[in-house]
Amino acid sequence: MAIHAAVAGASGYAGGEVLRLLLGHPEIRIGALTGNSSAGRPLGEVQPHLPALAGRELVATTAEALAGHDVVFLALPHGRSAALAAKLGERTLVVDCGADFRLRDAAAWERFYGSPHAGTWPYGLPELPGAREQLRGAGRIAVPGCYPTAASLALYPAYAAGLAEPEAVIVAASGTSGAGKAAKPHLLGSEVMGSMSPYGVGGVHRHTPEMAQNLSAVAGEPVTVSFTPTLAPMPRGILATCSAKARPGVTAAGLRSAYEKAYRDEPFTVLLPEGRWPATASVYGSNTALVQVVLDEAAHRIVAVCAIDNLAKGTAGGAVQSMNIALGLPETLGLPTAGIAP
Amino acid sequence: MAIHAAVAGASGYAGGEVLRLLLGHPEIRIGALTGNSSAGRPLGEVQPHLPALAGRELVATTAEALAGHDVVFLALPHGRSAALAAKLGERTLVVDCGADFRLRDAAAWERFYGSPHAGTWPYGLPELPGAREQLRGAGRIAVPGCYPTAASLALYPAYAAGLAEPEAVIVAASGTSGAGKAAKPHLLGSEVMGSMSPYGVGGVHRHTPEMAQNLSAVAGEPVTVSFTPTLAPMPRGILATCSAKARPGVTAAGLRSAYEKAYRDEPFTVLLPEGRWPATASVYGSNTALVQVVLDEAAHRIVAVCAIDNLAKGTAGGAVQSMNIALGLPETLGLPTAGIAP
């Protein structure tokens, strides 16, 4: 029996990617599609890459429109999920691609988002220790941010194995789709093509406390994060270059071993053979995370790199993967591991 | 019972795309993978976007390696298919992504390719009138060139309906993957990013006679083609801008009607609603062709545009679609219609 899924925010990039993946999911039937300013228009006008849904009409984002589905994906600006979820009832699985329920620390939420903390939901990064247990049977899922997904997959094995000092430095390059579909001058193609630029420098990006939360949890002690996001001239992809001082006595072999152990059985996170480094092109459109790690002997730093597709594994893919777990479906169902390359 | 497929030339762009699509095809089991200079290496080194096949070893391209499969995809430079196919036996479906068996006119072949004509196989563009009949049950398939796929889908309805004068002008922009994976200086990222350039101008591109063949066949008279390919700063995609003088008395309504009729029941070719134009981004990684047409009243020309993914619908997708027909499978099996966007 098909599982009925609705997508709120179906006109945006995250919502469009959820739909693309759901179209390839054998157990899902796509129900209501909602938008804001695009309500009333056919989806084909705003998501021309989804011809199978071109004739579907976008409706306004209301609890009424979303009710009656088995799963509701929320791909909305932060601040809207709590009220909608409250009206959807416990029997509906609500998968929130937004930020509202990611943080456990209410003070951190309020400091970075400037509004009251809505709460905390099971965290949709199944690769983290203990995450799958929380996701199984869950009725609410907080999908991680795209940067925290990449940074956590790059560094958590080092922290889980007690190999890294609790000060992480993360510099990540993101494709422009991470900034969404709203037309802002600095996101024009004329501005971003051929250009790299940083933004949110100095610890002010909202994904910073989420990274610290993930790494601290596995480290068992507070980990500070210095995070610098940069905008790269590509539509998709995140390359997170992450490093931390190695604890005394850490060896290259011990480091490698920790990562091999962490990712040996993961279906979507691939530790590359030594000497090969990930490219975001390799994961274009897929739910795969490619990871590599090395010990810089001279600087005695662990340097780990993770490449993901920010919209796929970083948002919609992680959402569907978590949904699969919550619903008791095979975790990999409907999720491509193959990227579109070249 | 699974269908076993081998891919010759699995290290190249076309071969990699065949593999990506076959990985999502529910009836196919992937067998031998062959390469030339990459023989002996694991596929993961040359196709890092296909983690599911990363450990598979590439073997040398020989008839022995390819034997014993139900389907063999040839993604090789032209000139090699005839000898291989001869050794593969009639019970193996051979799908040639190369040029050897596309042309019916031996003289045209020899003029453009400078070597003896190998013959003509059923032509893998199912959307053309009569093509599906030839493909059903076929044991050999000549996959069309990427440019002829786009140009033929753009213009054939006009010629089939007798609306266009027999002189077509085709200017197409292609992503760089169309030029293959061989490292040539003019294909370096430093050279192609931020740049448009033409090549093969003046009727010398090898896809020219194939376009003329397709359009002439549906027109019932010889159609000459002026074709200019250009290299665009993107990895994938073809945008073919095609035009021809309208025959006297042609109206916008009549033109629209001919295209609606041609594409009403096609699973992969979409005539866009009036006023919307195709972008190659919308078909990234998919088997969809987006088409639009308009009558330029002042110049009395039919202007038709088609966007495809050169590696997907333009090569590997067309190959799998044709294979499905030949094997009696549902034509759309394993082929995504959704593009990866943005």
Place this chain on the structure above:
Amino acid sequence: MAIHAAVAGASGYAGGEVLRLLLGHPEIRIGALTGNSSAGRPLGEVQPHLPALAGRELVATTAEALAGHDVVFLALPHGRSAALAAKLGERTLVVDCGADFRLRDAAAWERFYGSPHAGTWPYGLPELPGAREQLRGAGRIAVPGCYPTAASLALYPAYAAGLAEPEAVIVAASGTSGAGKAAKPHLLGSEVMGSMSPYGVGGVHRHTPEMAQNLSAVAGEPVTVSFTPTLAPMPRGILATCSAKARPGVTAAGLRSAYEKAYRDEPFTVLLPEGRWPATASVYGSNTALVQVVLDEAAHRIVAVCAIDNLAKGTAGGAVQSMNIALGLPETLGLPTAGIAP
């Protein structure tokens, strides 16, 4: 004694490029800079690539602000130039980068722009026969559109020599800066990177009558133009692929000879050696136009290609070149011929 120049619309792409070129012009002193919504802000905020002018304040676009300069460049939306110019007095050279005064045919203007025709000024494409004579000493200059610049340079020698039939087919790819700096969703980097798309298809683009005007003038008979612009994933550059039926008896040698004669003494238009084709990267940031032409014998069509930088030779460079002529300065003063490559 320095020539004082003001730039209206200094916050936009065309205005910024005028400023960049004027900064390298030895005879110009840059005076007032005006903007619309950016009035009151320092130029450094909106044109961060011009550090030498970072502290200059943008003022509102009024005749008062522009008065008292020797030259005023207008880089404004169409419809505003006439009123401003009227107030600037005859001793000020007004160089209009907008469309208002390009067309001689008032009916064509009104059909394409939907507003009353303002008049016709000397046309700033010095390479056209007779243009330099009109520009010398002129007090008003209409800078051509970027597409008409490329298309006219590609085809005019063929029409001037009577070699081409009067039906031109022009397909041009433009970088996104041609669409300006206004934030529109379809111009987002996420949308345009990796994608080619057409727009204004079917004879409706406003540059169409300007091309027809230029080619008709040199042909001595009405030339119809079928023009299809496409948006290419690059910030700058136009590649115009232009063709027309060759008149009976036209030979490759005769064609070549006509182009050699036309461009032999031009400082900025380069006819490439046979066999080489222009790339837009080669003219990035320069005032150079690269041209090549060939006779397609089978289709009996003349195919000519021109690459320019749409903001440089296509707008600001053409404006400065024309200003140089009008003021009696050396035509090449301050204008780079070298592109930025790779």
Place this chain on the structure above:
Amino acid sequence: MAIHAAVAGASGYAGGEVLRLLLGHPEIRIGALTGNSSAGRPLGEVQPHLPALAGRELVATTAEALAGHDVVFLALPHGRSAALAAKLGERTLVVDCGADFRLRDAAAWERFYGSPHAGTWPYGLPELPGAREQLRGAGRIAVPGCYPTAASLALYPAYAAGLAEPEAVIVAASGTSGAGKAAKPHLLGSEVMGSMSPYGVGGVHRHTPEMAQNLSAVAGEPVTVSFTPTLAPMPRGILATCSAKARPGVTAAGLRSAYEKAYRDEPFTVLLPEGRWPATASVYGSNTALVQVVLDEAAHRIVAVCAIDNLAKGTAGGAVQSMNIALGLPETLGLPTAGIAP
């Protein structure tokens, strides 16, 4: 009286950029141009963006060809400069864009380059303390690497003022031209467009000891550098994101003040106003370095970012700037500060 300059390696990217800048330099006359595999060909075939030199013939790279010029620019693979320079005599200014004479530490040279150390020449980064004194009247100049230029300009003021702990973490994104013009598969446009990837991770990139040398010199103590270069999908540009723990007691105001003091009088290095961050697009083709710095209070790290054009300020621009100083010319002569944007 004109200064005669020869360029060895004129067919490559660095050599081409030297030529582009020299074409705009009022005191330079361009003499011999040498190449290796391209010897005997006209420059127009390999550097089509330099029409003013299109007819010049490339000759083989020999001391004889380079002799008799006032200045010789070497844009060659490392290992060749010493022998050539030895033959050129002391009256010729030799400006080496390669690595041979950058390092003072012979052991570091041999560890990273695997060949005997050739020596140390005055270092062509005039912004570093004491550098201009060494460059004035110099007969030999070692042009810095592109990454060290960006990283040193980002971090040196912090180290010079004693504000940073001696462990720097540098993650830099470079355009593909930094990898040169040799055709390698991973540098194909199809591979690099739309993709970010790291390389030389873990302290093995050859620019690492040069960064450490520069920062250690200004710090007055050994500074270790953890450096990760990444390849970005753009032809040009470097964005260096650099950080280090702040020393105890460092304040945002003190940090800002140190940078303001360092760059107040620099003609090419611009400290941006607070709150604005550099983009590589802003320095495209120019000799400008844009710098910004902030104190991450939570992580107590200094985060500094520098954007340069790797071929201009990072190579050829730095070379010409240093040449100007060595020859007693105005330091800014012939060097644009305006980038090509958008």
